[in-house]
Amino acid sequence: MMECTWKAVLLLVFASLGIQYTAIKSLRMAYKAPCMGMGVQNQCLQRDIKNNASRLLCEGTNNLHASLQQHNRKHIIILSMTRSGSSFLGQFFNQNPDIFYLYEPLYHVQRTFANSSSRVQVDRRAFVGAYRDLLQNLYDCDFYFLENYIWPAPKDHETSVFFRRGASNALCSPPLCDQLQKIEEHVCSRKCPPLNFTAVSKSCRTYKHMAIKTVRIPEVNDLKTLAEDPRLNLKIIHLVRDPRGILASRISTFVDLYRSWKIWNSSGRRPYSLDLTQITTMCTDLASSVQTGFMRPSWLKGKYMLVRYEDIANDPVKKAKEMYDFVGLEWRKDVQRWIEQNTNGSVTPTANFKFSTSRNSAETSENWRLHLRLDIVRKLQDLCNGTFSLLGYKMVDSVATLKNSSTSLVEPRTFLAFT
Ligand SMILES: *[C@@H]1O[C@H](CO)[C@@H](O)[C@H](O)[C@H]1NC(C)=O
Ligand SMILES: *[C@@H]1O[C@H](CO)[C@@H](O)[C@H](O)[C@H]1NC(C)=O
Ligand SMILES: *[C@@H]1O[C@H](CO)[C@@H](O)[C@H](O)[C@H]1NC(C)=O
Ligand SMILES: *[C@@H]1O[C@H](CO)[C@@H](O)[C@H](O)[C@H]1NC(C)=O
Ligand SMILES: *[C@@H]1O[C@H](CO)[C@@H](O)[C@H](O)[C@H]1NC(C)=O
Ligand SMILES: *[C@@H]1O[C@H](CO)[C@@H](O)[C@H](O)[C@H]1NC(C)=O
Ligand SMILES: *[C@@H]1O[C@H](CO)[C@@H](O)[C@H](O)[C@H]1NC(C)=O
Numbered sequence: 001m002m003e004c005t006w007k008a009v010l011l012l013v014f015a016s017l018g019i020q021y022t023a024i025k026s027l028r029m030a031y032k033a034p035c036m037g038m039g040v041q042n043q044c045l046q047r048d049i050k051n052n053a054s055r056l057l058c059e060g061t062n063n064l065h066a067s068l069q070q071h072n073r074k075h076i077i078i079l080s081m082t083r084s085g086s087s088f089l090g091q092f093f094n095q096n097p098d099i100f101y102l103y104e105p106l107y108h109v110q111r112t113f114a115n116s117s118s119r120v121q122v123d124r125r126a127f128v129g130a131y132r133d134l135l136q137n138l139y140d141c142d143f144y145f146l147e148n149y150i151w152p153a154p155k156d157h158e159t160s161v162f163f164r165r166g167a168s169n170a171l172c173s174p175p176l177c178d179q180l181q182k183i184e185e186h187v188c189s190r191k192c193p194p195l196n197f198t199a200v201s202k203s204c205r206t207y208k209h210m211a212i213k214t215v216r217i218p219e220v221n222d223l224k225t226l227a228e229d230p231r232l233n234l235k236i237i238h239l240v241r242d243p244r245g246i247l248a249s250r251i252s253t254f255v256d257l258y259r260s261w262k263i264w265n266s267s268g269r270r271p272y273s274l275d276l277t278q279i280t281t282m283c284t285d286l287a288s289s290v291q292t293g294f295m296r297p298s299w300l301k302g303k304y305m306l307v308r309y310e311d312i313a314n315d316p317v318k319k320a321k322e323m324y325d326f327v328g329l330e331w332r333k334d335v336q337r338w339i340e341q342n343t344n345g346s347v348t349p350t351a352n353f354k355f356s357t358s359r360n361s362a363e364t365s366e367n368w369r370l371h372l373r374l375d376i377v378r379k380l381q382d383l384c385n386g387t388f389s390l391l392g393y394k395m396v397d398s399v400a401t402l403k404n405s406s407t408s409l410v411e412p413r414t415f416l417a418f419t
Contacts, residue, residue, distance in 0.1 A: 072208075072328075073208065073209055073210070073233075074208075074209040074210070074211075074233065074235055074327050074328060074329065075139045075209075075210050075211075075232050075233060075234050075235065076093060076099075076209065076210065076211035076212070076234075076235045076237065076327055077135070077211075077212050077213075077214065077217075077223065077226075077234060077235070077236050077237070078090055078093070078211065078212070078213040078214070078237050078239060079214060079217055079220065079223070079236055079237065079238050079239065079289075080213070080214075080215050080238070080239040080240070080241075081215050081240075081241075081246065081282060081285070081286070082215045082246075082250065082253075082254075083241075083245075083246050083249035083250050083253060084215070084239055084240065084241040084246055084309055085239065085241060085309040085312065085313070085365075086213055086215060086239050087103070087167070087213070088312070088316075089213075089237070089239050089307070089309075089312060090103060090167075090211070090213040091338065091339075091342070092316075092320040092323060092324075092335060092339070093211035093213075094167070094168065094169050094211075095169070095334065095335050095338040096209075096329075096332055096334075096335050097169075097334075098207060098208040098209055098329075099170075099207060099208070099209045099210065099211050100141075100170045100203075100204045100207035100209070100210045100211070101168050101169060101170055101210075101211045101212075101213070102138065102168050102170075102171075102210075102211070102212045102213070103163075103164050103167035103168045103213055104163060104164060104167075104213060104214060104215065104216070105134065105138060105146060105163070105212060105214075106131050106134060106135075106214050106216040106217070107163040107164075107216070108146060108149035108150050108163060109127070109130050109131055109134055109149045109216075110127070110216055111149070111151070111163075112149045112151070113126075113127060113130075115151075124218065127216075128217065128218070128222045131214075131216060131217055131222075132222070132223075132225055132226060133145070134146060134149070135212065135226060136226065136229075136232075138210075138212060139210055139212070139232060141201050141204035141205045141210075142201060143197040143200045143201045143204070144157070144197060144201070146197070147159075147197055150162070154197065156196075157196055157197040157198045158194040158195065158196050158197070159194060159195050159197070160194040160195070162195045164185070165188060165189060165192070165195060166183070166184065166185030166186065166187070166188030166189050167185055169183050170203065170204070170207065171188070171192075171195060171200070172188035172192055175199060175202075175203055176192065176195065176196070176199055176200060176203055177191070177192035177193065178191075178192075180192075209329070218281075218285045219285045219286075219288050219289040219292070220236065220238060220288075220289040220292045220293060220300075220304070221288065221289070221292055223236060224299055227299050227300060227303050228299050233303075234303055235303055235305075235326065235327045235328075236300070236303050236304045236305065237305050237307060237323055237326070237327075238289060238290075238293065238304065238305065238306050238307065239307050239308075239309060239312075240286060240289075240290065240306065240307070240308055240309065240391055241308065241309035241310070242309075242310065242366075242368070242391075242393045242409070242410070243279070243282060243283055243286065243380055243384045243387060243388075243393075244368055244369075244372060244377055244380055244381075244393075245309070245310075245365065245366070245367075245368040246282065247261065247279065247368075247372070247376070247380060248367075248368035248371045248372050249368065251265060251371075252371075257278070258278075260273050260274040260275065261274065261376070264373070264375075264376060265371075265372065265373055265376055268373065268375075270375075270379075276383065279380065279383050279384070280383055280384075282384075283383055283384035283386075283387045286384075286387050286391075287384075287386050287387045287390060290306065290387070290390050290391060291390070293306050293418065294390075296418055300418055301418060301419075302418065302419055303418070304417065304418045305322075305323065305326045305415075305417040305418070306415040306417075307319060307323065307415070308391065308392075308410070308413075308415070309365060310365045310366070310410045311410075313364065313365035314365070316339045316343050317336055317339050317340070320335065320336075320339060322417075326417040326419070365410075366405075366408065366409065366410070369402055369403060369405070369409070370403065372402075374396075374398070374399050374402055377396060377402060378397070381395045381396075391413075392410065392411035392412075392413040393409060393410060393411070394409040394410070394411060396409065
């Protein structure tokens with residue numbers, strides 16, 4: 001049984017990874033694999049996975065992955081970075097009633113490790129491993145794995161602290177919630193009962209496809225293992241944005257994290273405390289992802305599409321259709337209607353939350369040019385120089401060019417999906 005062996009290997013790797021930081025409570029809980037629930041044979045609840053891993057895994061094999069193998073089911077990942085427009089792009093899939101869409105489920109993993117009271121330093125590799133395992137389980141509609149990362153711990157598989165639940169239409173719709181007149185984030189969190197993960201898993205299986213948006217996976221290479229899993233048939237939509245636009249947006253959104261940049265921008269003096277690593281990490285990850293895509297490794301064949309935020313802002317319907325084509329989904333009129341309503345400045349937007357996806361998109365994609373000083377722009381161009389040419393973003397060297405709104409800094413480029 002191929003599949004059984006595969007799953008055993010994966011979870012054994014996870015178990016040994018876990019041993020490295022036993023101090024982390026959530027991971028100790030993860031040892032007690034909650035692989036129950038899916039069917040008759042799942043008697044393995046609360047057993048010690050370390051000693052009985054293979055047996056335990058094989059018991060459940062008949063029922064595990066039932067979702068993954070559903071005919072023609074698409075598993076989509078929207079891979080991006082904060083303030084790159086991924087909430088907006090995510091809506092192209094969230095608004096499709098055939099798709100079970102999840103908004104940033106990896107948040108809970110990050111939160112768990114970041115909040116750990118132990119002094120164990122959780123490195124990037126460990127993060128990525130945990131993310132990957134969670135994604136694998138989620139695509140299989142197994143939500144119990146996620147429970148280990150939620151605080152306070154769910155009782156009877158129920159929680160009322162699921163991160164941004166209202167940003168996922170499927171989590172605010174029957175059978176998980178009574179039909180709302182209109183799904184809005186704050187209405188969902190106020191009116192829907194606590195989220196029941198058993199019910200979520202069940203509901204998830206009734207959808208034709210699944211899409212997950214995340215800004216927490218650093219780069220495309222980190223998805224290699226998932227992309228290589230033939231049952232997943234993963235479709236990666238890699239969303240990028242001009243790093244200057246990202247920085248401007250982060251300065252006004254993440255006030256604490258980007259305080260030094262804000263001081264520089266408003267005072268004209270670069271603070272000694274300025275930490276460049278946020279930016280250099282962003283640019284290295286970006287460049288490395290894009291280069292991986294350009295090299296067209298066999299494991300990405302048919303699975304990778306690069307999209308620039310600025311191109312989406314220019315013509316969202318056209319880009320959304322291209323993404324549907326790439327994934328292999330039929331275009332939908334209701335998705336088109338949503339996009340038209342929410343990108344049209346003269347119409348009242350349908351949703352209004354903090355990371356608002358409602359805006360006159362074409363106007364805002366280069367708006368950063370009015371909000372960044374030239375010396376900051378120059379510094380960024382210095383730090384990220386390779387990234388700019390890869391993606392077709394023009395560098396500027398004078399205030400006149402920077403502020404001249406009749407010239408775009410986005411070169412026309414066509415990035416063909418790797419098919
Ligand atoms: C492993 O499985 C065996 C056989 O079912 C059982 O006797 C044993 O108690 C299990 N070990 C643990 C640690 O659960
Ligand atoms: C973080 O840890 C503290 C202390 O252990 C705990 O009180 C708090 O609830 C935790 N917060 C989250 C979001 O995990
Ligand atoms: C959660 O949902 C399942 C399946 O729909 C149901 O059997 C269970 O009773 C629910 N749990 C609670 C606490 O309501
Ligand atoms: C925006 O809305 C106005 C008024 O409803 C309409 O006339 C116009 O065609 C819309 N534009 C787009 C791009 O949908
Ligand atoms: C940077 O400073 C300028 C001038 O004070 C201001 O207009 C702009 O909004 C600031 N940008 C950000 C991102 O805060
Ligand atoms: C980026 O800058 C570095 C250091 O100034 C330089 O060595 C490198 O060639 C530049 N790369 C590009 C693509 O311009
Ligand atoms: C802005 O750019 C346009 C097109 O390149 C150019 O014709 C115009 O002179 C520029 N305006 C200023 C103020 O530099």
